[in-house]
Amino acid sequence: MGRENMVVGNIGEKLAVEFLKAKGYRILDSNIRTIFGEMDIVARHKDFIVFIEVKTRSTASLGPGYLSVTRTKQVHLIRNALAYLKRRNLVDSYWRIDVVSVKLNERYELENIELIENAVEENYGGYR
Numbered sequence: 757m758g759r760e761n762m763v764v765g766n767i768g769e770k771l772a773v774e775f776l777k778a779k780g781y782r783i784l785d786s787n788i789r790t791i792f793g794e795m796d797i798v799a800r801h802k803d804f805i806v807f808i809e810v811k812t813r814s815t816a817s818l819g820p821g822y823l824s825v826t827r828t829k830q831v832h833l834i835r836n837a838l839a840y841l842k843r844r845n846l847v848d849s850y851w852r853i854d855v856v857s858v859k860l861n862e863r864y865e866l867e868n869i870e871l872i873e874n875a876v877e878e879n880y881g882g883y884r
Contacts (some may be wrong), residue, residue, distance in 0.1 A: 768858040790839035791805025805851040812858040821857040
């Protein structure tokens, strides 16, 4: 990942954390590594453990960030979530995967932020 992408990503994740806290999410972890890769944010929201993928854009040329959560990425997110739940002995918990899409302006200031709850659904994921 290039330096500019890292800067944009870090800004987006910080804004996402503030946004989620204002919506009642309690942040448990961030930038957590599993054997399948990294998860951006893990939080608790009501009765759910929520795994949050943050997608940040500083240009409109690629469209909204949530469009980059492809089927392949969804499978990756589910595997990460299951690994986290197993490691923390939370396999009996209710859980879901949300996506926060962040749009920054040319000065890297927040232009728009959107939460997509339960953005990734799978037969063996999400709900117990």
